[in-house]
Amino acid sequence: xxxxxxxxxxxxxxxxxxxxxxxxxxxxxxxxxxxxxxxxxxxxxxxxxxxxxxxxxxxxxxxxxxxxxxxxxxxxxxxxxxxxxxxxxxxxxxxxxxxxxxxxxxxxxxxxxxxxxxxxxxxxxxxxxxxxxxxxxxxxxxxxxxxxxxxxxxxxxxxxxxxxxxxxxxxxxxxxxxxxxxxxxxxxxxxxxxxxxxxxxxxxxxxxxxxxxxxxxxxxxxxxxxxxxxxxxxxxxxxxxxxxxxxxxxxxxxxxxxxxxxxxxxxxxxxxxxxxxxxxxxxxxxxxxxxxxxxxxxxxxxxxxxxxxxxxxxxxxxxxxxxxxxxxxxxxxxxxxxxxxxxxxxxxxxxxxxxxxxxxxxxxxxxxxxxxxxxxxx
Amino acid sequence: xxxxxxxxxxxxxxxxxxxxxxxxxxxxxxxxxxxxxxxxxxxxxxxxxxxxxxxxxxxxxxxxxxxxxxxxxxxxxxxxxxxxxxxxxxxxxxxxxxxxxxxxxxxxxxxxxxxxxxxxxxxxxxxxxxxxxxxxxxxxxxxxxxxxxxxxxxxxxxxxxxxxxxxxxxxxxxxxxxxxxxxxxxxxxxxxxxxxxxxxxxxxxxxxxxxxxxxxxxxxxxxxxxxxxxxxxxxxxxxxxxxxxxxx
Numbered sequence: 001x002x003x004x005x006x007x008x009x010x011x012x013x014x015x016x017x018x019x020x021x022x023x024x025x026x027x028x029x030x031x032x033x034x035x036x037x038x039x040x041x042x043x044x045x046x047x048x049x050x051x052x053x054x055x056x057x058x059x060x061x062x063x064x065x066x067x068x069x070x071x072x073x074x075x076x077x078x079x080x081x082x083x084x085x086x087x088x089x090x091x092x093x094x095x096x097x098x099x100x101x102x103x104x105x106x107x108x109x110x111x112x113x114x115x116x117x118x119x120x121x122x123x124x125x126x127x128x129x130x131x132x133x134x135x136x137x138x139x140x141x142x143x144x145x146x147x148x149x150x151x152x153x154x155x156x157x158x159x160x161x162x163x164x165x166x167x168x169x170x171x172x173x174x175x176x177x178x179x180x181x182x183x184x185x186x187x188x189x190x191x192x193x194x195x196x197x198x199x200x201x202x203x204x205x206x207x208x209x210x211x212x213x214x215x216x217x218x219x220x221x222x223x224x225x226x227x228x229x230x231x232x233x234x235x236x237x238x239x240x241x242x243x244x245x246x247x248x249x250x251x252x253x254x255x256x257x258x259x260x261x262x263x264x265x266x267x268x269x270x271x272x273x274x275x276x277x278x279x280x281x282x283x284x285x286x287x288x289x290x291x292x293x294x295x296x297x298x299x300x301x302x303x304x305x306x307x308x309x310x311x312x313x314x315x316x317x318x319x320x321x322x323x324x325x326x327x328x329x330x331x332x333x334x335x336x337x338x339x340x341x342x343x344x345x346x347x348x349x350x351x352x353x354x355x356x357x358x359x360x361x362x363x364x365x366x367x368x369x370x371x372x373x374x375x376x377x378x
Numbered sequence: 379x380x381x382x383x384x385x386x387x388x389x390x391x392x393x394x395x396x397x398x399x400x401x402x403x404x405x406x407x408x409x410x411x412x413x414x415x416x417x418x419x420x421x422x423x424x425x426x427x428x429x430x431x432x433x434x435x436x437x438x439x440x441x442x443x444x445x446x447x448x449x450x451x452x453x454x455x456x457x458x459x460x461x462x463x464x465x466x467x468x469x470x471x472x473x474x475x476x477x478x479x480x481x482x483x484x485x486x487x488x489x490x491x492x493x494x495x496x497x498x499x500x501x502x503x504x505x506x507x508x509x510x511x512x513x514x515x516x517x518x519x520x521x522x523x524x525x526x527x528x529x530x531x532x533x534x535x536x537x538x539x540x541x542x543x544x545x546x547x548x549x550x551x552x553x554x555x556x557x558x559x560x561x562x563x564x565x566x567x568x569x570x571x572x573x574x575x576x577x578x579x580x581x582x583x584x585x586x587x588x589x590x591x592x593x594x595x596x597x598x599x600x601x602x603x604x605x606x607x608x609x610x611x612x613x614x615x616x617x618x619x620x621x622x623x624x625x626x
Contacts, residue, residue: 233495235480239473246471249432250544251459252490260492 013353014226017309018219021058024051025215029208045204050323052211052279054316059218059272061299061311062225063265068297069305070229071261072241074159077166078269079293080173081141083283085270087177087184088140090283091124092133093193093201094185100194110192111185121183130197137274138267144169145266146259153255153262158244167290174288189284196278207279214275218312221268225308228264237261298337302344304351313352382446385410385548385578386431391440392602393426400426401437402602408548413570413579415589415610418599419622424582425468427599428550432465433458445547460490464541468552470533474526478517478536481525482508485540507543515539515569531562538569548578555588567591586610598622 028051031043060082067073099106103113108120126132152165180186199206228234239247240254247254277283286292295318303314318340325333348354386408393401401423408414418424429435431442433455442450448461459465473481486504489495512518515535520528525536534554541549551570555563567588570579583589589596589610596613598606600622606613613619 228496231496232484232498233492235473235476235484236495238475239484242473242475243471245455245467246473246540247484248455249459249465249467250485250490250540251456253456256492 011226011230011308013309014222017312018222021055021215021218021222021312025055025212025218029211033204033208045207048207048211049279052207052214053276054319055211055214055218056272056276056279057296057299057319058312058315059214059221059275060269060296061303061315062218062221062308063268063272064296065300065303065305065308065311066225066228066265066268067258067262068300069307069311070234070241071237071258072244073258073262074163074297075166075262075265076163076290076293076297077168077170078265078296079290080166080170080288081145081266081269082273082276082292082296083170083173083177083285083287084141084144085137085273086277086283086287087190087273088127088133088136088270089274089277090190090193091127091136091184092130093196093278094190095124095128096195097192101192109185109190111180111188111190112183115180123183134274137270141266141270141273142263145263149259149262153258156255167293170288170293171290174285174290177285177288185284187285189282189286191282191284193278193281201278201281210275210279214279217271217275221271222308222312224264224268228261229308233257233260295337298341298344300351302340302348302351304353307351307353310351310353317352382443384408384443385412385445386580387441387443387446388427388431389441389443391427391430391437391442393423393430393435393437399602401430403440404599404603405440406597406604408578408580410547411574411578413574413581413592413594415592415594415596416580416582416599417584417586417589417596418605421601422599423602424599425552426602428465428552428580428582431458431550432463459544459546462545462547463550464544464546464548465550466534466537466541466552466554468556470530470537472525472528472533472536472540474524476525477522478525478528479508479512479521481536482511482539482543485543487543487545511539511543514542514572516565531558531566534558534566535569538566538573542573546577548580549573551579551581553583554581555583555585563588564591 028043029048031041032045032048035042060078063081064075064078067075094109097109101110103110105113108117112120127136148165148169152162157165176182177184178187184190193201195201196206229237236247236252236257240257244254273287299314299318300311301314302318303312304310321336322333325336344351384407386406388404388406390403390405391401392399392403404423404427406427416424416427426435430437431450433450433453436451444450444461444463450458453461473484476484483500483504486507512521515538517532517536517539520532525533528536538551538554554570555566558566563585570581570592573579581592596608596610597604598613598619605622606616606619
């Protein structure tokens with residue numbers, strides 16, 4: 001409790017954000033379930049689904065911000081960790097179909113029957129157990145991030161070169177997962193899911209629970225991120241972002257700090273992907289597409305990087321805009337996204353949250369607790 | 379590796395970049411508790427020498443021994459910093475988005491591994507040490523403001539304070555008074571002399587008035603090796619030094 005109070009004492013906005021996320025994650029599904037469709041308070045099912053999806057995107061954005069906003073690693077491949085988490089969940093959901101597939105094969109998923117495979121590949125073993133899949137959801141993205149980060153950070157690859165490596169990683173996975181003989185359903189990916197933990201994936205109750213789970217995951221993700229960036233570790237991290245050589249000459253090993261935060265971030269992204277897949281009902285190689293990773297970076301830039309509330313706000317706002325625009329004027333969406341990418345860095349360098357901040361800054365300055373600024377610094 | 383009672387023993391180091399000889403068999407010895415000023419025209423190899431001592435650049439040949447037993451050629455920047463060599467860069471390099479106090483806190487000697495800092499709580503001893511350091515560098519009233527809002531001179535002092543926080547045996551200070559006013563320069567000289575009471579210091583500087591104010595042994599570098607060594611008056615009287623400085 002004391003830790004929590006210390007953590008959030010100077011971050012009311014974050015507490016507010018977590019509260020809103022949890023209230024939306026509980027309230028909207030409950031309104032959907034408990035009110036009749038005729039009621040004015042009724043929330044349609046598709047809204048619950050959309051909110052659940054947005055919450056997963058928001059968690060992905062928080063993961064991106066943790067490495068980009070706080071450590072200066074511009075990742076253009078975080079969609080890969082999201083997709084890997086999604087695939088791990090998708091494999092579990094595939095195994096739950098059992099003999100109810102089109103081919104009715106009790107042992108193999110449909111796509112394997114179609115490919116004339118006789119037995120389950122070794123890497124599918126264990127995915128009929130939820131706990132195993134749940135571990136893989138964080139383990140696989142975490143290990144990939146560990147491997148990639150270990151080589152990249154030790155060799156002191158930074159800046160645009162690192163961005164290109166992360167982009168190449170997701171591009172390579174995108175190509176690989178298209179191949180049928182990879183054993184993950186190739187081009188079609190995995191879909192037609194039936195049940196999760198024994199509950200029908202189509203039922204209103206399950207949808208409500210998944211939306212709530214996404215809200216909970218986002219809230220926990222924010223708490224994890226806040227404790228990381230609020231610690232002395234987080235201060236070193238910002239130091240690495242702003243003056244890496246200074247950190248090194250102070251006797252720290254920046255590569256270890258980067259590696260740790262990169263792995264934590266990849267795991268958060270994996271969880272986001274795992275919650276996303278049952279809500280949209282499909283996972284295919286398209287999730288690895290480099291454009292997805294770039295979009296996640298745009299959410300963070302628009303919301304405000306280097307803050308924890310910013311990415312949540314950015315992810316929700318941009319995706320709400322996307323949902324609305326792709327419905328109303330489908331051909332305009334990509335232009336709108338491109339325009340955002342150009343104009344936000346120009347006019348809103350600190351994102352939407354920065355807008356709010358600069359308004360506060362113009363208000364009368366609060367008395368500094370430690371020491372008043374005696375004279376102008378410059 | 380050579381046995382030596384010098385704090386820093388640099389012998390015959392050479393460094394080439396793409397055929398350009400930045401250091402040419404340079405030798406330098408610093409005693410425990412000594413302050414040494416290094417001067418030399420642009421391109422004389424002053425910064426490269428610091429890079430070699432702090433592990434940023436590996437010499438092609440020669441020996442670098444610290445404290446009589448550490449071969450610095452085998453270590454990287456982090457290891458060397460942990461051994462007790464602090465380095466101030468030419469351009470003041472502080473964490474602009476952290477408060478003055480947090481800058482010093484991150485520099486304080488202590489455990490520096492990921493899991494140490496993740497769970498670190500501020501100790502009372504750290505608070506005391508921070509207070510002393512803030513007082514020494516004269517930034518006590520600015521402790522709560524972001525380092526990015528400090529003036530150029532204050533940033534230089536903060537960086538020197540950060541070096542001190544590391545509790546090093548040897549400080550390498552690259553052009554501490556560049557861009558400073560006369561009053562600030564004087565304060566900096568005082569600060570360095572104060573530091574020198576307990577630690578060894580190597581100062582690279584262009585400003586001759588400042589070097590005179592320090593009143594220490596001067597080493598003149600030229601084209602990657604030592605041209606002259608002695609008091610400022612001695613080296614200024616050296617005809618070769620005059621030639622190098624005034625053009626040939």
